[in-house]
Amino acid sequence: MSFPPPEISSISPRVVSFYGRNHAVLSGYNLIDVTRVRIQRDTACAAQETPVWNNSGVNLTFHIPSTNYKGVVRVCVTLPDGSCHGNYRISYQSSPSCFRTEPNSTWFSGKRTITLVGSHLECVEGVIHSHNPQDVILPRSRNSGILTYETAAVKSTQQSFLSSVSLKVANETLVCYTSFKYHPDLEFITYKSLRTGYGVLITLEKKKDELEMTTAELSVWGINDGKQHPCTMISKEASHEAEFFICHIKNIPNIEFQELMIRYGDMTVRLGPLSLLHQVLHILRLLLILCVFVVLVTICQWQKKLSTEKKL
Template sequence: MGSHLDLVEGVVHSHAKHDVKLPIDSSYQSLSYDTPEAESTLMISSSTVFLKAANETLACSLNITYHPEPEFTSFTAIRTGNNVRITLKKKSDKLEMSKDELSVWGVQDTQEYGCILEAKETSKETDSFSCEIKGLPNTRFQKLKIKYGDKTVSLSNPPPHSVFPIVLSLLIPGILAVLLAIYLWRKSRSDRNGF
């Protein structure tokens, strides 16, 4: 926001000085543009904004703060009649991402099904986005395709944990403990009987 912004030919950030962003929409008092990617997507960083107009580059009084990329953690899909309801989980962060900033598709084999975002719920540690795919009773999705801004990521749920290795890891020490107890019991009996 400001004045004479209709004269701005491009916007540059201090961390990406060679990446001139053209205005998407500008008027006398406002200017919109797509910000360049942050230097690191893993930590908070800051960038000074410069406006290019005519033969001058002017620094804005505002710095833009970059936050780490959103971290989507898991999803669940349940059938509701002939539709599928998907709940997408994301670690809470300072991005304050709304449901309107996301596009989501469920992927079965190579087919993509658009998911209509309906709600967002926030807790201390998790943001949950709910969406629905109409007319698709099958809930077996290999992954979700998630688009925010100009970035698209895929999220696959880890395969369900097999119970067998867990049971086996508990069963073997249990069997050994029982055998040891039987051995010690027999030994103590034989020692008492003098055999």
């Protein structure tokens, strides 16, 4: 039989680690009769061949096998008559590693964007957390030094817990040597609105936690008569017990919002203004904190005075 000669235009990925790569994609022309992909380091070494599947004639899928060396290898595609066509190159390089996550925590409901920092991360196929090793999370983006992904939600739990991070590379799981912490979801307390010319300034109060949330991770809308008015984030401030996110709703008439709609990760929260009872309790709590502070300062001054008198 006569077969039209196949051509290789690209292989994705073009750079892999020692462990190879599952489900690589080869693109080109006249590929419909291709049965295997051949990978050879040089003419002195035996070639490795791997079968193909999902062959559409212009794309096909195959596994890039593992190896014990790094460097450039030649790739060609074989036909039923044993001939091999094409002279594409792919590179084997060192194993991926990671040493830091930014941030190093997430909330229980998941979908927080995490950045892994390390080396050769373009070869990583997925991220695994030790509390759920069966769930392989696919990267959103990756290059040699940085990989981003979104955390998965965890089942209902009341306490924070640690989970280590591993990398899925072909058929291997590589430990990252960094821990990752899950915390309860964010707790929003109340909000205040202030009219400013042709807009409204919103100050959203949230209970302080260890999540170190940024303004870029939070979206807020003011709700009036069912209509949503987006609030543009301006800044974040913090005290000992709370965090305050400040945003601005522009070009809006003088209206009152019945509630705020707050979105972060995969969670949507609706927050109304504090009732009169809650406002009183909130003021009493602040007064109690102030009283404790005054008592502590008084005790310290009394102890200092007593110590001075003893010396005299």
